[in-house]
Amino acid sequence: MSDDSDDPAAEPARIRDAEQPAGHPGEPHHEGLGTRLNWLRAAVLGANDGVVSIAGLVVGVAGATDSRSALLTAGLAGLLAGSLSMAVGEYVSVSTQLDSEQAALAQEREELATTPQAELDELTGLLENRGISRDLAREVAEQLTDRDALGAHARVELGINPEELVNPWHAAWASFVSFTAGALLPLLAIVLPPDGWRLAVTVVSVLIALVCCGWVSAHLGNAPARPAIIRNAVGGVLAMAVTYAVGTLLSATGV
Template identity: 50%
Template sequence: MSIPKERHYSDRVGWLRAAVLGANDGIVSTASLVIGMATAGATLAGVLTAGAAGAVAGAMSMAAGEYVSVSSQKDTERADLARERRELAANYESETRELAEIYEARGLSSTLAQEVAEKLMHHDALAAHARDELGFSHVSEARPLQAAMASALTFLSGAALPIVASLLAPRQGIVLVVAIGSLLALGLLGILSAKVGGSRVRVAVVRVVVWGVLAMAATAGVGWVFGVVGT
């Protein structure tokens, strides 16, 4: 009888981090940009143009940043694996003992640790060292393209909300409608990320909402200053 495979929250950490970061940035940065432009007295066309341009630029920036960052992580992993492969070829016995010492430190007896190390080395020496010495696993495996696509698409999804809100809001109420709508969306995002990631809902919601308020307030202040200066 086979044991059913368990699903853990950590299995989602790679794409969840990129998705939450992208959606959060899309909402906060675009809403802040729209509010700043509206506070400065820009026309509706100016507000929408700035919001759309910011959304596209932000999505591309997020995708590029994630791809470069995660690709660098992947390059480091490959370099470590190449080095470990060379060490295994040159010093197989010492590498076996090194693995056994790791298992001893985790609580196995010296004899059992040596036996386990030898069996795992015989099965797949590189995989054993990658997992138990270097700490690599399928959960933390770097996936540059996946991270880039998740960031870009979720950024655009988040950015769409303040743009649509500014389009539908009355001319004098853009700031209020965009701010309220964006904060509600951030709250929902916090709830969703907490549920998917298995964390505390209240902490996740407060975290994203507080930073959203600070960002929008700051850009509203900048817009007000430049609006006054420009008149």
């Protein structure tokens, strides 16, 4: 077996291997993965909300009337109201989070400028609380401070990545698009088929969509798929059953 320890051509490969994070082969460790997974989960949940909300609405209306125009009007109104509500709510929520993160970073920046030694002691203590020995924690704190003091304190003390702050507009658009995409399925399923097939097509389409959403959400969270799928499907069926019963009751009583 040849020894390439003195081979200059092998040096770049050794450096490249050393720079790779430890872990299982193929397991992603790059920064931002958690953020992207959170956005994916939010998109899946938004689509799931769109499916269940509009399915319940149009099925409830279908229990009261066979009018295609009434179904379309109710479905479109629900779609727009739901998607805009989701977008506005997400924008306000994430904006509040962003304001809090920026305020915390501003305070940390000021403390680093006015009391750097106290901040270094604080960072050392935080690292020591994580199970690192006192001497090693001090050494690590000093190296992190020399490299990026604000970034070190933000990550260790605040749990914030200064380079990946939340974006309210991204959150709003993601919620709007995902809810709209999910809502279109039950709306088209209740409007396009012939009268006698509307409910059956809608229920089957919604169940398929909910199964897919449950599987994807479980897959993104590395959780068992079966419980997530069952919860999703049962919740959707209950929503449609309740609204259909209410619509039928209102129609029967002439309200």
